[in-house]
Amino acid sequence: MVRDFQRIISIEMKQQILEKEGRLPSAVIACVGGGSNAIGAFYEFIQDRQVRLIGVEAGGRGTELGEHAARFKGGAPGVLQGTFSYVLQDADGQIALTHSVSAGLDYASIGPEHAALHDSGRAEYVSQDDAAALGAVVKLARTEGILPALESAHAVAEALRLAPTLPAREILVVNLSGRGDKDMGILARELKL
Amino acid sequence: MPIRFDPKHGLIVYLTVGDPSLDATRAIALAAIDAGAAVIELGVPFSDPLADGPVIQRAMERAVARGVRLADVLQMAREIRAERPAAGLVIFSYLNPILRYGLKRFADDAAAAGVDGVLATDMIVEEAGEYLAELARAGLAPIFLAAPTSPDDRLEAIATHSKGFVYAISRTGITGTQQTLTSNAAALVARIRRWTGPQGQGLPVAVGFGISNAEHVAQVAEFADAAVVGSAIVELIERATSQNGAETAPAAVARFIKGLRLPQAALAR
Ligand SMILES: Cc1ncc(COP(=O)(O)O)c(C=O)c1O
Numbered sequence: 364m365v366r367d368f369q370r371i372i373s374i375e376m377k378q379q380i381l382e383k384e385g386r387l388p389s390a391v392i393a394c395v396g397g398g399s400n401a402i403g404a405f406y407e408f409i410q411d412r413q414v415r416l417i418g419v420e421a422g423g424r425g426t427e428l429g430e431h432a433a434r435f436k437g438g439a440p441g442v443l444q445g446t447f448s449y450v451l452q453d454a455d456g457q458i459a460l461t462h463s464v465s466a467g468l469d470y471a472s473i474g475p476e477h478a479a480l481h482d483s484g485r486a487e488y489v490s491q492d493d494a495a496a497l498g499a500v501v502k503l504a505r506t507e508g509i510l511p512a513l514e515s516a517h518a519v520a521e522a523l524r525l526a527p528t529l530p531a532r533e534i535l536v537v538n539l540s541g542r543g544d545k546d547m548g549i550l551a552r553e554l555k556l
Numbered sequence: 557m558p559i560r561f562d563p564k565h566g567l568i569v570y571l572t573v574g575d576p577s578l579d580a581t582r583a584i585a586l587a588a589i590d591a592g593a594a595v596i597e598l599g600v601p602f603s604d605p606l607a608d609g610p611v612i613q614r615a616m617e618r619a620v621a622r623g624v625r626l627a628d629v630l631q632m633a634r635e636i637r638a639e640r641p642a643a644g645l646v647i648f649s650y651l652n653p654i655l656r657y658g659l660k661r662f663a664d665d666a667a668a669a670g671v672d673g674v675l676a677t678d679m680i681v682e683e684a685g686e687y688l689a690e691l692a693r694a695g696l697a698p699i700f701l702a703a704p705t706s707p708d709d710r711l712e713a714i715a716t717h718s719k720g721f722v723y724a725i726s727r728t729g730i731t732g733t734q735q736t737l738t739s740n741a742a743a744l745v746a747r748i749r750r751w752t753g754p755q756g757q758g759l760p761v762a763v764g765f766g767i768s769n770a771e772h773v774a775q776v777a778e779f780a781d782a783a784v785v786g787s788a789i790v791e792l793i794e795r796a797t798s799q800n801g802a803e804t805a806p807a808a809v810a811r812f813i814k815g816l817r818l819p820q821a822a823l824a825r
Contacts, residue, residue, distance in 0.1 A: 442651045444606060445678055455625040456656030457603040 366476060369403025376536055377407050384534060390415035390525070393538040394517040395488065396432070396467045398474025400540035405486060416485065417525075418477060419517045421463035422492035428453065432461040433490040434473045435481055441472075448475040464493040464553060465513035465546070495520040497553055500543060512541030513549060559644040559672050559697065559720040561594050561760055565773060565817055566782030568762055569593040569809075570648060572615035572790055573632055574601055574624030580802040584793060585636050587806035591813035594782065595644030596636065597675065600629045602650040607677045609732030611787040615794065626653045626662070630669045637670030646673040646699060646720070659687060663694035673697035673720040681713045688717060699723055702748055704740040715751035721760040721782065722748055726767070733787050734766035742779045755781060770818040785816065 373391070380388055391408055393401035395418040408414040423431030431437060434449040441450035443458055451459040451471040463469045480486035491499075499519035504510050511519055515538070522537045529535075543550065550556060561567075569588045573581050585596050601619035605612060626649065633645050647666055654662050654676060666674065674696050679687055681700050691698045697720030702711055705728055715722055726741040727734075741763050752759040763776045764784030776783040789809055796808040 439656075441655055442678060443604060445680075450652070452652065452656065454656070456653035457620055458652070 365399045366402045369399050370406040372403035373407035387411055387414050388534040388536040390417055391536045392417045392518045392522050394419045394514045396470050398477045402476055404538040418488045419521045420490040421468035422490035423462040424493050429460045430462050432463050432468050435488045443472040446475050448472050448478040467514040491517045491520040510543035511539050512543050513546045515539045515541055561782045565777050567593050568595040568782050568784040570597040570786035572599040572619055573629045574619035574622055575615040576797045576802045580805055583806040584809050587810040589640045589643045591810040597646045597648040598629050600626050600649035600653055607730055609730040611791045612731050615790045626657050630665050633671045634669040645671050646675055647671055648675045651676045651678045659690045663690040667694035667696055673699050675699040681717050701725055704744050711748055712751050715748050721762045724761055724763050726763050726765045731765055731787050733768040737772055737775055745780050770816045773816045
C-alpha cells in the first residue's frame with residue numbers, strides 16, 4: 364500500500380526527466396529508512412533495466428551493531444513487526460539498537476520489497492555515514508540553496524561520491540525526500556553553527 | 557505428554573523465563589504446577605514484544621538485559637520436564653529468536669527437552685507451511701492465536717492447524733490485566749467451536765489476555781476449557797521480588813493460583 368501511494372514519485376520523475384532530457388537517467392538514488400521514499404522513487408524504473416537503482420542506508424558513526432542502520436551490510440533475515448526482511452539483530456535474534464544522525468533512517472528493519480530487490484540484484488544498497496550526510500547538507504545548501512533533510516542528505520552524499528566516477532553526460536536523479544528545516548536543531552549542534 | 561485440562565478449571569500459567577532469574581523461574585514453575593496449573597507457557601525474552609502490555613514488557617526487558625536466550629528456555633523446559641513428567645509445557649515465543657536459532661534445530665531441541673507445544677505469537681497460519689512441517693516432524697503441537705477480529709476463514713485455518721489447544725484472545729489489544737471480561741470472549745469461543753467440536757470434546761479452547769482473578773477464571777470456565785493467566789502472575793512475581801525477595805515468589809504464586817479456584821458456592825450468586 365505504501366508503495367502504491369509513493370510510486371507517484373517515480374511516475375513524476377520519469378515524466379519530467381523525459382520532458383527535460385529526452386532520455387532516462389543512469390541512476391536513481393534515494394535514502395532508505397523504512398523504505399517508502401526509495402520504493403516510490405524506484406518503482407516505475409524497475410522495468411527499465413538500464414537505470415541503476417541505488418538505495419542509501421545510514422552508516423551512522425561506526426560499523427559495530429548499534430552504531431548504524433545498514434541492514435543489508437550488518438543485518439540478517441528475520442521477522443520484526445510481522446515482516447520478514449533484513450533485520451539488525453544479535454546472535455540470539457534480539458533486535459539491535461540503531462544509530463543515525465537522522466531520525467528517519469534509524470530503524471532496525473527495511474521494507475521487504477527492498478529485500479527482494481536486493482536479493483534479485485535489481486537494486487544496489489550502499490551506506491553513507493553521519494559525517495558524509497552532514498557534509499552533503501552543507502554542500503547542497505551552499506551550491507544550490509536547497510536545505511535537504513538529513514535523511515535525504517545520505518542520498519546526496521552518495522551522488523557526490525558517484526558523480527565524479529561517471530562520464531559527464533550521465534544523469535543522476537536524487538530523491539530529496541524532505542526538507543532540512545526540521546533538522547535545524549541537530550544541524551546547529553553537529554555543525555556548531 | 558499430551559496437553560490435558562481439568563474439565564472444571566483448566567489453568568495455563570504464563571511466565572517470562574529469567575525474570576527475576578532462571579533459578580526463580582524454575583522454582584515458580586514447579587510451584588505453579590503443584591498448585592494446579594495444567595500447562596506452563598515458558599515465555600522467551602524478546603527485545604520487541606509487540607503483543608505485550610507494560611507488565612510483560614518490563615519482565616522481558618529485565619530478562620533480555622540478563623542475557624536470557626532461547627537456549628536457556630529450552631534448558632529450563634528440560635529441567636521442569638524431568639521434575640514434573642505430567643505437566644504440559646509450551647514454548648511461548650516471538651518468531652525471530654526461533655528463526656535465528658534455526659527452525660529445524662529448534663524443533664529437534666524442543667522435542668528433546670520434553671516440550672509439548674509451541675505458540676509463536678507473530679507466526680500466522682497462512683505463512684506457516686515450513687513451521688508446521690518442522691513441528692509435526694518433531695511431534696510438537698502448534699498453537700495459534702485467534703482474535704475477536706479474525707474472520708471465519710482464518711478461524712477455520714487456526715482451529716484446524718492448532719494442536720494441544722486453540723488460544724482465543726479475549727479482546728483486541730495487548731496483554732495486561734483488566735477489571736471485567738468482555739462478552740467478546742464467549743462469542744469468539746463459540747465461533748471457534750464450529751471447527752474444534754463442543755466443550756469437553758475435540759480440541760480444547762483456552763482464553764487469555766486480561767484474565768486476572770478467580771471471577772474471570774470462573775466466567776471463562778463456563779464456555780472454555782482453560783484460562784490463561786499471564787500479566788497478573790508476572791506482576792505478582794515483580795511485586796514479591798521487589799518487596800520480599802525472589803525466594804518468596806514461588807509461594808506467592810502458588811497461593812494466588814489456589815485462590816483462582818473459588819469454591820463453587822461462592823460463585824452461585
Ligand atoms: C525526510 C525523510 N526522508 C526519509 C525518511 C525515511 O523513511 P523512508 O525510508 O520510509 O522513506 C524519513 C523518515 O522519517 C524522513 O523524515
